[in-house]
Amino acid sequence: MAHDNHGHHELSFTERYVFSVDHKVIGLQYLITSFLFLLVGFALMGLMRWQLAFPGSPIPFFGHLFPADLAPNGVMSGEFYNSLGAMHGTIMVFLGVVPLAVGAYGNYVLPLQIGAPDMAFPRMNMMSYWTYLPGGLLMLSSFLMPGGAAQSGWTSYPPLSIINPGQTVWLLSMVILITSSLLGAINFLVTTINMRAPGMSLWRMPVFCWAQFVTSVLLLLAFPPLEAASVLQLMDRVFHTSFYLPKDLVILGKAYAGSGGGQPLLWQHLFWFLAHPEVYVLVLPPMGIVAEIIANNTRKPLHGYKTMVFSMIAIGVMSFMVWAHHMFISGMSASLSNFFLVTTMIISVPSVALMTCLVFSLKGGSIRFNVPMLFALAFIPLFAIGGLTGLPLGLTVTDIYLHDTYYVIGHFHFVVVSGSIIALMGGTYYWFPKWYGRKMNDKLGLIHFWGSVITMCGIFGPMLFMGLGGASRRLYDPTAQLHNLPVQGWNVVATYSAYLLALFQIPFIYNFFNSMWRGEKTPENPWQATTLEWACPSPPPHGNFEKTPTVYRGPYEYSVPGRKTDFWMQTDKN
Amino acid sequence: MGKYGWTLPVAASSYAGKIDFGIWLIHAAMLGIFVLWGAFFIYLLVKFRARPGHNAVREDHDDTPAHISVPDSISKFPFAQMLYKNKGELKSLIPDMVIMTFEVALIVFYAIPVWSSIKSSVPDTKDPVRVEVVAEQFGWSVHYAGPDGKLGPRKMELTHFSNPIGLDLAHPDSADDVVMGNEMRLPVDKTVLIDLLSKDVIHSFFIPEFRLKQDAVPGLSIPMWVTPNKTGKYEITCAQLCGFAHSLMRGDVFVMTQAEYDAWYQSRLATKPASAQPTNPAEAF
Structure with missing residues (x-):
């Protein structure tokens, strides 16, 4: 058990902060690492955005730092652009948002919210982080390998991914990262099922715990097919098998030496079988965070707790049946598309229900507009734009035109960036007092909030217009195509917005580290919340709770008539 | 450069109009949904802001005991009873049902017929x-x-x-x-x-x-x-x-x-x- 050694001997620095088995330390390790990876992925995008706004002009300041084969005379090459694109997507999804949403917040908050002393398998938890970090570093190191980093997009479609350089390391690190996620997913499931405190029935778990639980099921079931698919692609590259290669390929005038007989669409099916559930992995935990913050700051129970939980379960189940809506024009059977069209529209029903519950939760409340609440509130309309723009993409007919245009990029960035990442940042402001016993500065938080929200709209809004104009994604030089010229100005707007967004992260980074040591000290339960993570000291000691807490009621008993305070903690007997 | 602009380029094929119709229809619906919800959202934020003398009020169903009495007419139907007991929560599904009806109509009357006419059949022409x-x-x-x-x-x-x-x-x-x-x-x-x-x-x-x-x-x-x-x-x-x-x-x-x-x-x-x-x-x- 996790707390066997509790209090028995002093832990060394390494045991305490590096190879720690404490879920809280591992959670913060995940937090810092994944925020750093988000920063790296953002920096790669900053370089790409220069090329997109001003194709063929040298990158200012940094252009001449790159080797001549990547950026001759400071101008980015097509290969380098494709590497940056592939790595931006991979890093953001697999090294940034997923580890932040699950590894960081799940690890830190889930055991506390269910009243557990630690995760069920603390060593496996440590192993999960120490698989993730080397996997991530291996991914980054591919920039230094001969031929450079992967150049085939984060989707890695064969045959391109099999003939392009850089892909072997990409596949190897994907296999490592998937292993890390699987270790985490099993741990979360066992913890949620077995380690709940007395009285903490499933229907008394906060929405955030349910979100993590459904997410872990998705990770556990969706990742193995991609792991297998990646191994097959690795074999196609390294051992010249032909799982994904048809016969008679002629590459740049030369016959390809593989035996053939494979099918490129097989990869797309396997990839999207993971990558669509993955979208909900990116979205559900942030939605859980938003629900926590909204319940706390409206001072009333969530509207429709059960509706929200059932919606998340429904989304989890349905997310395995919608994958081929990414493939309407891939060349798969046209009648198959009708099936995926219908399932896609079905999955929008629980998604709309979740959003409706969040909005209705505001009704009758006494809304406190503190910094975490602003992030949670901004999530609602911005995520809604992401969700609504999914409609014309999910509909077969309109997808013919919009598929693979900037409309798609705008759509999923509204979902993941101004949706998920905004919510995750809100989570940092909300749980920071728990992590460090101090509060982040409100003024800097406001600058960070308004700056980020406005500049995000400045980046992703123009993408929707570019997409309607027919601008395709992944173009190294958009001005090479005539129909892109009228919308090229939007690229400039998006680029400058992205640079401003980078500037607005400086107050956040400063605020985070400064508040860690110099922030205003906070009491144990600064937000006057009801859930269990606020019923232990901040930061919680090893083992979390002095004695195992008993849970007496549901998670959001705010403003109960006839009580002195407007919050009734789950652990208060009376 | 009249062919291209900030939105859809010129439509130059027999089915381009059908696709454009869908794109504009959905965008009109999206805009309508966003504006209505947005107005409601802002109204809630203003009306229910924290201020002296204003307290949060729980909804009826938050405190409904599990043994709420149900009308006699449905006492024999467990499923109907469950729906009745949760009617406060289930109200939130009404906007969802409206959107779903719109989506079903889109699928049945637009997406599947037009998709089939473009992708699964070829117009009857001699000498193509x-x-x-x-x-x-x-x-x-x-x-x-x-x-x-x-x-x-x-x-x-x-x-x-x-x-x-x-x-x-x-x-x-x-x-x-x-x-x-x-x-x-x-x-x-x-x-x-x-x-x-x-x-x-x-x-x-x-x-x-x-x-x-x-x-x-x-x-x-x-x-x-x-x-x-x-x-x-x-x-x-x-x-x-x-x-x-x-x-x-x-x-x-x-x-x-x-x-x-x-x-x-x-x-x-x-x-x-x-x-x-x-x-x-x-x-x-």
Whole structure:
């Protein structure tokens, strides 16, 4: 058990902060690492955005730092652009948002919210982080390998991914990262099922715990097919098998030496079988965070707790049946598309229900507009734009035109960036007092909030217009195509917005580290919340709770008539 | 530059209008949903803001005991009882049902019929233009079947820089065939049947003005059709990442009158080399 050694001997620095088995330390390790990876992925995008706004002009300041084969005379090459694109997507999804949403917040908050002393398998938890970090570093190191980093997009479609350089390391690190996620997913499931405190029935778990639980099921079931698919692609590259290669390929005038007989669409099916559930992995935990913050700051129970939980379960189940809506024009059977069209529209029903519950939760409340609440509130309309723009993409007919245009990029960035990442940042402001016993500065938080929200709209809004104009994604030089010229100005707007967004992260980074040591000290339960993570000291000691807490009621008993305070903690007997 | 702007480019094929109708209809609905919800959202934020003298009020169903009495009429139906007891929560599903009804209508009356008419059937035409489009890094070869309506066979071992698609020129079906690079000429108001292929990696054949997009997958021959209905010059681009020069993989489409098209085709046939068969197939590589 996790707390066997509790209090028995002093832990060394390494045991305490590096190879720690404490879920809280591992959670913060995940937090810092994944925020750093988000920063790296953002920096790669900053370089790409220069090329997109001003194709063929040298990158200012940094252009001449790159080797001549990547950026001759400071101008980015097509290969380098494709590497940056592939790595931006991979890093953001697999090294940034997923580890932040699950590894960081799940690890830190889930055991506390269910009243557990630690995760069920603390060593496996440590192993999960120490698989993730080397996997991530291996991914980054591919920039230094001969031929450079992967150049085939984060989707890695064969045959391109099999003939392009850089892909072997990409596949190897994907296999490592998937292993890390699987270790985490099993741990979360066992913890949620077995380690709940007395009285903490499933229907008394906060929405955030349910979100993590459904997410872990998705990770556990969706990742193995991609792991297998990646191994097959690795074999196609390294051992010249032909799982994904048809016969008679002629590459740049030369016959390809593989035996053939494979099918490129097989990869797309396997990839999207993971990558669509993955979208909900990116979205559900942030939605859980938003629900926590909204319940706390409206001072009333969530509207429709059960509706929200059932919606998340429904989304989890349905997310395995919608994958081929990414493939309407891939060349798969046209009648198959009708099936995926219908399932896609079905999955929008629980998604709309979740959003409706969040909005209705505001009704009758006494809304406190503190910094975490602003992030949670901004999530609602911005995520809604992401969700609504999914409609014309999910509909077969309109997808013919919009598929693979900037409309798609705008759509999923509204979902993941101004949706998920905004919510995750809100989570940092909300749980920071728990992590460090101090509060982040409100003024800097406001600058960070308004700056980020406005500049995000400045980046992703123009993408929707570019997409309607027919601008395709992944173009190294958009001005090479005539129909892109009228919308090229939007690229400039998006680029400058992205640079401003980078500037607005400086107050956040400063605020985070400064508040860690110099922030205003906070009491144990600064937000006057009801859930269990606020019923232990901040930061919680090893083992979390002095004695195992008993849970007496549901998670959001705010403003109960006839009580002195407007919050009734789950652990208060009376 | 009237063809292109900030929104959809000019519509130049028979089904472009149907696709545009869907795009505008959905955007109108999206805007309506967003504005209504947005107004409601702001109203809630203002009305229920924390201020002295204002307290949060729980909803009825928050404190409904599990043993709430149900009307006698449904006392025999457990499911109806469950719905009745949770009616406060279930109210939130009403907007959802409205949106779902709209989506079902879209699917039944728009998406499935239009999709089938574009992707699963071909308009009944006699004498269509038959072409084969072969994609490769980084260009498009457009292979016309010619007046006989038959595409000459292709053989991989005949592939050569002067014969990029490996057309068997000795075969009788190839006699009136023409192969163009990155250029497509089509007669207006006539259906074109296209087989889409790729030699190397996945590309995507995209003509924005026709609202035509289809991935070209090596190993598959994917049929599609289009009926251009406006003369003019349009653009073929590649919409699927295909390598370092992906953005340069483009071509032009010229839609012309039937007479202009026939004259152009004859001029191409006249300048076609008598037999461009590589003398030694082994040299092809």
